[in-house]
Amino acid sequence: MIIDTHHHLWNYDPVEFDWIDDDMATIRRSFLPEDLKATIDSTGVCGVVTVQARQIVEETEWLLSLAAQNDFIKGIVGWLPLAADSVNELLQKYSENKWLKGVRHVVQGEPDPEFILGEAFNRGISLLKDYQLVYDILILEHQLPSAIKFVDQHPDQVFVLDHIAKPKIKLNEIEPWAKNMKELAKRENVSCKISGMVTEADFKKWTPEQLQPYFDVVLDAFGPSRLMYGSDWPVCLVATKYPGWLQLVKQALSALSDSEKEQVFYKNAVETYQL
Known part of the structure; x- marks a missing residue:
């Protein structure tokens, strides 16, 4: 059994999804639960965690409604205004929904390089553990030093780093990322x-x-007990097909034992996101 811990759903709108540039034209369309279900049916993926793509509360509400309607969606990582004065009330409201497993902010897109260390933002982060919510960290590799300082402020919070912190693979640069x-x-x-x-x-x-x-590097750093499989579908489609990426990850981790593979592909997701 496999849990895909990272994918997106959207009703395509060229203004709201202006980050989808000409090089990514293949994903300039809507991607909905039925599209994903058809994609994963023959792959062994039995459940997914759906992650926000827009930073509005309406996105979180929409994703929660989709989870309630589709059994294979096991949880949602949504967006809430963590730096807002009203965040505690919002957390109280949305944490009552059994599908909300975590929240995320697109820190990689913030112009302030120290955004992740901001006082109001961290005040919101400090509340998440009270509601058993995970925080997904979305950054670029040069933001890792700030992210380390950020994590150190919240030793009791569960964090999940998205996309291995986006190293400069295109340039074949591995340091200082590693x-x-x-x-x-x-x-x-x-x-x-x-x-x-x-x-x-x-x-x-x-x-x-x-x-x-x-x-x-990530296998050596985190080990099989703290790694999880994610597809990043449909964004991945600009470079590979869903089954191709899954097969590549399996091949890259082929030296692991069966129990270690089960951790990466299933158990860690269930335990971390309380699926």
Whole structure:
């Protein structure tokens, strides 16, 4: 059994999804639960965690409604205004929904390089543990030093790092990303999603051999007990098909024991997100 811990759903709108540029034209359309269900039916994936793509509360409400209607959606990582004065009331309201498992903010897109260390934002983060909510960290590799300081402020919060912190795979650069990943991984309250790698490489020219050093770093840093499989579908479609990415991850982790593979592909997701 496999849980895909990272994918998105959307009704495409060119204004709201303006980040989908010409190089990504293949995903300039809507992707809904029925599309994903048809995609995973023959792959062994039995459940998914749906992650926000827009930073509005209406997105979270929409995703929660989809989870209630589709059994294979096991949980939602939504968005809430964590820096707002009203965040505690919002957390109380939405945490009563059994499908909400975590929240995320698109820190990678914030112009302030120290955004993740902001006082109001961290006040909101400090409340999440009271509601048993995970926080998904979405950053670029150069933001790892700030993310380490951020995590250290919240030793009792469960964190999940998205997309292995988006290293510069296209340039074949592994440092200082690898050093910072190993430092972050010393924090036992942080897990990492194996996702979003092909889209950090050249969409058309990437190779499995090019990705393998990055697989090796995260496996060494986090170990099979704190890694989770994610597809980043449909974004991944600009560089690979869903079954191709799944097969690549399986191959990259082929040296693991059966029980370790079960951790990465299933158990860690269930335990971390309380699915």
